[in-house]
Every structure is written in structure tokens, then in C-alpha cells.
Amino acid sequence: MQSFEQLLKQFENHFSTRQFPAEPASLYDAAQYILSIGGKRVRPVLCLMGNELFDEIKPDAWHVATAIELFHNFTLIHDDIMDAAPLRRGKETVHALHGVNTAILAGDVTNAMAYDHLAQINTSIIQRVLFLFNKTSFQVCEGQQLDMDFETRDAVSFDEYVKMIELKTSVLLAASLKLGAMIGGASVGNTEHIYEYGRNLGIAFQVQDDYLDAFGDPAKFGKQVGGDIKANKKTFLMIHAMESASAQQRKQLAELIKTNPADKVEQVLSIFTSAGVDEWAMQLKNEYLEKAMKHLDDIAVMRIRKEPLKALAEFLVKREY
Amino acid sequence: MQSFEQLLKQFENHFSTRQFPAEPASLYDAAQYILSIGGKRVRPVLCLMGNELFDEIKPDAWHVATAIELFHNFTLIHDDIMDAAPLRRGKETVHALHGVNTAILAGDVTNAMAYDHLAQINTSIIQRVLFLFNKTSFQVCEGQQLDMDFETRDAVSFDEYVKMIELKTSVLLAASLKLGAMIGGASVGNTEHIYEYGRNLGIAFQVQDDYLDAFGDPAKFGKQVGGDIKANKKTFLMIHAMESASAQQRKQLAELIKTNPADKVEQVLSIFTSAGVDEWAMQLKNEYLEKAMKHLDDIAVMRIRKEPLKALAEFLVKREY
Numbered sequence: 001m002q003s004f005e006q007l008l009k010q011f012e013n014h015f016s017t018r019q020f021p022a023e024p025a026s027l028y029d030a031a032q033y034i035l036s037i038g039g040k041r042v043r044p045v046l047c048l049m050g051n052e053l054f055d056e057i058k059p060d061a062w063h064v065a066t067a068i069e070l071f072h073n074f075t076l077i078h079d080d081i082m083d084a085a086p087l088r089r090g091k092e093t094v095h096a097l098h099g100v101n102t103a104i105l106a107g108d109v110t111n112a113m114a115y116d117h118l119a120q121i122n123t124s125i126i127q128r129v130l131f132l133f134n135k136t137s138f139q140v141c142e143g144q145q146l147d148m149d150f151e152t153r154d155a156v157s158f159d160e161y162v163k164m165i166e167l168k169t170s171v172l173l174a175a176s177l178k179l180g181a182m183i184g185g186a187s188v189g190n191t192e193h194i195y196e197y198g199r200n201l202g203i204a205f206q207v208q209d210d211y212l213d214a215f216g217d218p219a220k221f222g223k224q225v226g227g228d229i230k231a232n233k234k235t236f237l238m239i240h241a242m243e244s245a246s247a248q249q250r251k252q253l254a255e256l257i258k259t260n261p262a263d264k265v266e267q268v269l270s271i272f273t274s275a276g277v278d279e280w281a282m283q284l285k286n287e288y289l290e291k292a293m294k295h296l297d298d299i300a301v302m303r304i305r306k307e308p309l310k311a312l313a314e315f316l317v318k319r320e321y
Numbered sequence: 322m323q324s325f326e327q328l329l330k331q332f333e334n335h336f337s338t339r340q341f342p343a344e345p346a347s348l349y350d351a352a353q354y355i356l357s358i359g360g361k362r363v364r365p366v367l368c369l370m371g372n373e374l375f376d377e378i379k380p381d382a383w384h385v386a387t388a389i390e391l392f393h394n395f396t397l398i399h400d401d402i403m404d405a406a407p408l409r410r411g412k413e414t415v416h417a418l419h420g421v422n423t424a425i426l427a428g429d430v431t432n433a434m435a436y437d438h439l440a441q442i443n444t445s446i447i448q449r450v451l452f453l454f455n456k457t458s459f460q461v462c463e464g465q466q467l468d469m470d471f472e473t474r475d476a477v478s479f480d481e482y483v484k485m486i487e488l489k490t491s492v493l494l495a496a497s498l499k500l501g502a503m504i505g506g507a508s509v510g511n512t513e514h515i516y517e518y519g520r521n522l523g524i525a526f527q528v529q530d531d532y533l534d535a536f537g538d539p540a541k542f543g544k545q546v547g548g549d550i551k552a553n554k555k556t557f558l559m560i561h562a563m564e565s566a567s568a569q570q571r572k573q574l575a576e577l578i579k580t581n582p583a584d585k586v587e588q589v590l591s592i593f594t595s596a597g598v599d600e601w602a603m604q605l606k607n608e609y610l611e612k613a614m615k616h617l618d619d620i621a622v623m624r625i626r627k628e629p630l631k632a633l634a635e636f637l638v639k640r641e642y
Contacts, residue, residue, distance in 0.1 A: 021459075027466040078429065082422040101403040101469055104425060105462050108399065111429070112458040115436060119451035123444045130440035137433040138342075141426050145348035148422055
């Protein structure tokens, strides 16, 4: 059993070569660019871990892990266009550097390359892999659409927000694990448990992300604290505050969002704290983490094989950056 | 053996149901929209014809034909964004109606749906089908990128233009036929001949398209005659004129492109005619048509089976609209 870090090193090594043809360079250099500026490679490593939970890593897992990381980067390229984001991983986004048109195409070929890796796997499992991969692809697009739809809406309920996060973030983490498990020969029941482990962990991860953006230690958190508040982004914290704070506090929040004063971040954080949103978020995160761990427990393999996934879950949701 | 029209009717019937889930409607209605505004459905019917050239139509051919039409519409949605085109098939483009962001996602889910159909075919041919489909997907993107690159370049050679057209247009026609032929159980040699038939026919088709835009009969041609000239588009005619006309004529053309006078179309057409570009184009079209027909001849099946493809080729490149 290898740890996340050990498998990450192997995947980085595997993935560091150029993934695209040379010509036309105007297209493929743009696609290669986003791969070369890094990324945590969480998803492909989850695929490898999903495989290794059940059996030694098979050649197909490398193809599927690569396909997953390519797919993820395809969605990042297109999402960055939609969000008009100038930066990704501290570097210029693909569309900022190469223009929107080339970025659209760069996303499209990155996705095509993902399928070219999937096409190479054993035909005995290719259909199951493609169905889950495609389903996840739809869900990620649905999540992004809901996220955009929510931007223009005044009120978004907690349930709607969880659904959106699940689609936009969790299902790809869950599918990465399940695809690896399928390759590792897991039973249907076990693949469902590992999927649920990933889905719940993904939500816990997002709760932590939203929490850190508001209450993270600026010295440890890589990004600017309060970025979501400044951008009037809907987050677990803001949605819960709008649902649970006092009428007076809700009115204050609505006013702050509308008027955008210079000390908005401080004022919003003070409302969050007095409404107990910070404690609520930690509790919510732990609930999802517990659900994830329960599904990990229920997977019918030796306890020792689960250690790397257990350590990873704890690390991911306890990180301070 | 069925004619193009007979198979078109069957495909239209097959494809007229909704291809996407209901929710989120903001995403899937946008994706369904472009399918509902029509289209010639040439590519999926070519797939069915490719199958029927060798054997009766198999269930897989319907999945692959549907995948091809979905893929084609995915590229149209994204191309229309890149070209900032307000209209497609006389109706508003997806991005004009639903915004660029939703249009990017609508394209992405349309492509995902294409792969969901491919995932359903017989595992005995799924890898061959996926490899050709993916390869074609890369080529179509490369063609679109070259087309964009050429827009900002002063000079584009005839060979470069043919290569771009081949990638952007021909290879998908060729692949549609070849995918059908694979499903029909054609030998490798026969699948190569039908691919070359489609590739050459596609180029002949584009020559005819460029010709009609300049010299078409306004009463028969659906679009405004001279549209390419007005938009300073590089076409077979313009590129040949810039390569073969007299120094004096080339200077005149460059001046017309730069100054954009009100009678530009008339002046350019007059140069085209006196430089013999119209006759050259008809000859070029016939050369590609002959190459296509030669490959059709070389396919080792009974002559009578080839009649529908022969009739289609003649119709496509002799049409006046």
C-alpha cells in the first residue's frame, strides 16, 4: 500500500512528458500550458489509490488516471473563460495568455485526449469505465451551469448549494476512486462504498475550503482571506448565515452585499462569528467526514489497505491552506 | 440499398426525439436548441451509407451516426462562439440566445453525449471506433485553429488552405463513412478506400461552396452571393487568384481588401473572371471528384451497392445551392 505522496510522485513522473502533438503549436502549446503550471493531481492519484485498495496497480489505471487529470484540466480551461479569471495557480489562465477562442479549442482537445486514453483500456471494462466517466462529465457541466445560475439569483438554499457542490466538485473525486476500484477488480458493492466515501469527502473538502477563505490564517492560507466575501460569492457560510442568522443580521448582510463598503470583509466575518456560522461549518465538515469514513469502513478489504485513504481524508479536511 | 434521402428520413425520425435530460433546463435546453433548428444531417447519413455499402444496417450504426451528428453540432456551437456568428441555419446561434458561457457548456455536454452513444457499441469494435472518432476530433479542432490562424495572416498558400479544409471539413465526412464501413464489417483496405472517397469528396464540396459564394445564381443560392468576398475570407478562389493572377491584378485585389469599397464584390469577381479563377475552380472540383470516384470504384463490393454513394457525390458537387 502506497501513500498519497508516493503515488503522487509516480503520477507526476508519468504525466510530466508532453501530452500533445507538436503542431499546430498555436493550439497544442495552449493545451499543454495549463498542464505545465502544476496542480495538486488529487484526482488521478485517487484513481491509483482506488485501484490499489483492491489489487496492485494495473496498466489501465495509468490511462484512466491520465484521462481524469486531462478531463479536469479541460473543465478548468473552460471554467476560467466563463469566470473571466485572469489567474490560475498563480499563473495567467489559458484564455488570458492565448485568447478565448484558442482556449475553447484547447479545452476541447484536452477532453479529446482524455478519451484517447480511455480508448486504450481493456475492452472487458471499457464500457463500465466510459459510462461512469461520461456520467461524471455531464454532472460536472451541470454543476458549473448551476453555479452560474446561482450567481444571478438572490436566494440559494442550503440543499441547492450542496447539490451544486456535489456536481461541480465531489462527483469527480468520487468517480476517480470508483474508476480505480473498477480497474482493481472491486465488487459492485465495494465500488459504491468508495464512491460514497469520495462524494462525502468532496463536500467536506468544500466546506473546509469555504471556511478557510473566511477564517483561514493569512500566514498559512495561500490565497487572500475574505476573497469569497469580497466577490459576493455564495459559500456554505454565506448561505447558512442567510438562512439562520437573525432578521437584523440578514438585513445587514444584504446591505453589505449591495453597498460593498471598504470594511465589508470584517463586517461580514463579525456577523458570521456572532451567528455561529464558523462553528456550524466545522460541525458540518465533520458530519460529511464521518459519513465518508463510515463508507470507507464498510469496504470489504483488510483494514491495513485503507490506511492511505484514511490518512488522506484527515489531511484534506484538516489542512489550513 | 437505400438512397441518401431514404436513410435521411429514417435518421431524422430517429434523431427527432430530445437527446438530453430535462434538468438543468438552462443547460440542456441550450444544447437541444441547435439540434432542433435543423441541419442537413449529411454526416450521420454517410455513416449509415458506409454501413449499408457492406452489410445491412446494424444497431451500432445508429449509435455512431447519432454520436457523429452530436459531435458535429458540438463543434458548430463552439465555432459559432469563436466566429462571433449571430446566425446559424437562419436562426440565432446558441451563444446569441443563451450567452457565451452556457454555449461553451452546451457544446461540452453535446460532445459528452456523443461519447455516451459510442460507449454503447459492441466491444469487439469499440476501440477501433473510438480511435478514429478521437483522431477526427483532434483534426477538426486543428482545422478550426488553422482557420483562425490564417485570418490574421496576409498570405496563405494553396497547399495550406487545402490542408485546413481537409481537417476542418473533409475528415469528418470521411470518418463518418469509414465508421459505418467498420460497423458493416468492411476489410481494412475497403475502409481506407471509403475514407479517401469521403476526404476527396469533402474537398470538392468545399471548392463548390467557395465557387457558389462567388458565382452562384442568387435565385438558387440560399445565402447572399459575395459574402466571402465582403468578409475578406480566404477561399479557394481568392487564394488561387493571389497566387496566379498578374502582378497588376494581385495589387488590385490587395487594395480592394484594404479599402473595402462599396463595389468590392463586383470588382473582385471581375478580376476572378479575367484571371480565369472560375474555370480553374470547376476544374479543381472535378479533379477531387474524380479522385473520390476512383476510390469508390476500388472498393471491392458489387457495383450496384455503390449507386447511392455515386449519386450522392454527383448531387453534392453539382448542386447550385
